[in-house]
Amino acid sequence: MDVDLRKLRYFVAVAEQLHFGRAAERLHIAQPVLSRQIRALEEELKAQLFVRDKRRTELTAAGEQLLADARPLLAAAEALRRRVGRAARGRDTFTVGFMPGLIVTTAVRALAQRHPELTVEVVRTTWDDQVEVIRDGRVDVGYVRLPVDQRGLRLRPLLTEPRVAVLPTEHRLAGKEVISIADLAEDHLLQPPDAVPEWRDLATELREGRRVPEPAFHSVEEKLEHVAAGQGVVVLPLSVASFYTRPDLTHATVRDIADNQVCLAWDSARRSPLIREFVAIAEG
Template sequence: MDVDLRKLRYFVAVAERLHFGRAAEALHIAQPVLSRQIRVLEEELKAQLFVRNRRATELTSAGEQLLADARPLLAASEALRRRVGRAARGRDVFTVGFMPGLIVTSAVQALRERHAGLTVEVVRTTWDDQAETIHDGRVDIGYVRLPIDQRGLRIRPLLTEPRVAVLPTGHRLAGKDLIGIADLADEHLLQDPDAVPEWRDLATELRRPAARRPGPVFHAVEEKLEHVAQGHGVIVLPLSVATFYTRPGVTYVPIADIPPNQVCLAWDGTRRSPLIGEFAAIATDLRGRADGDRRSGRLAR
């Protein structure tokens, strides 16, 4: 029996919330209907997906496996729908995703000049959705910042850049020329700890309270900076992002002992679009020229 994508969507909604009532509300269906559909899915798969009692709803091992497999399957389905819809409307569109601090203008213009009838669009992504937008078809290729879940993606390294700590101007470390990641171990990190694995691993190793009770996590760069300025915590950013978002109330200090941020091109590994390969080649070539110009400039001085 084929797996029903609608039932998979229902399952993911429950699995992500671990609450049938909240999932039903998000899906705009009645809770009894949702419960019935999940039971039917369990019967079709011949596996129990959830353990429910009065206190909690939990995933079984089969449920955890289905969640891992369902997300990319649903994303691929959405990507198919988007691409077929664009083709049906007769639109020849290529979309590039980019993370804050990265400038993609030259590569986008170069592709547009090569294909007069092609519409090249750009989409600003975030730490949370930079891979998701590729999987679900919102973008054809993305400039991503590692680390990301690379399953199902092709990755091409593009550039690296140093990372800096973003601190309130009155912070005890403000004004220093360099700091180490250990200096931040007791700080509230106002971003996903997976974005700064060196901080996460150190805080866990030292059993700092920050590792057990992290501060609130914010998503937009502007929102993070506002909370840093108010003294609610700190963040770690690539240098280009910090430079682009310079503002009063915060200061930036280089972190000496962590690797640089890696910027890559990423695209769906199952796609064979010539435009994806062409854009990747353009972006890589432009990056190589920029590096060459920078080296030549240093030698000239």
């Protein structure tokens, strides 16, 4: 049986929204059309994907499995489309993704010098999309900060660096060069607790059940604005905190948490000589 990628996209939209109406709006199609397509997909797969009633829509076990498998499949299809499109337009390009705080100029310049006919581009990524841009073909390789979902990727460790707590200048710990994670137990962390498990295991607001979910930040700059406003603290790699230095913020090394690991990552299914060459350059 051939799986229809369009139906898979429709399915993922409903699975992410858990609402047929909102999914139809996102896809710019009529809701009855979307419902028919999902029913057709269920018939093709011989599995019920959703349980619906008047109040809610939920994924079945089969739906959960399909969602886990469909996302990387759609990303791979999009990556294929991008690469074929570039080839058809005669654009010989190589794109490198990089996270904030990382400088990739030396490796990028070295590859460009070796291949004058090649256009080498760079794309700044975020915690939310550093892996997504590899899977969907927007970048050929990416400098990523762990942890990431490593499924379908190859990773090559490059370096580690300490992490620091970024604080407003009026914070009680401001001025200290080194602190313990226990010193932040009373503070509100403007990150998911799992991002700093050492803090999660000590945090007073978690123990007392009064944690307010952190806002959905889209950049380092947004996080730092909230820190400067006194709404909480963040833990960042040292290079990131140093790059975004500003007069109303300070930072202190946290001595008893794990360092941040930086790796080079690429799609494990690709066999590109340019990827191998760039990895060798970056490691050197």
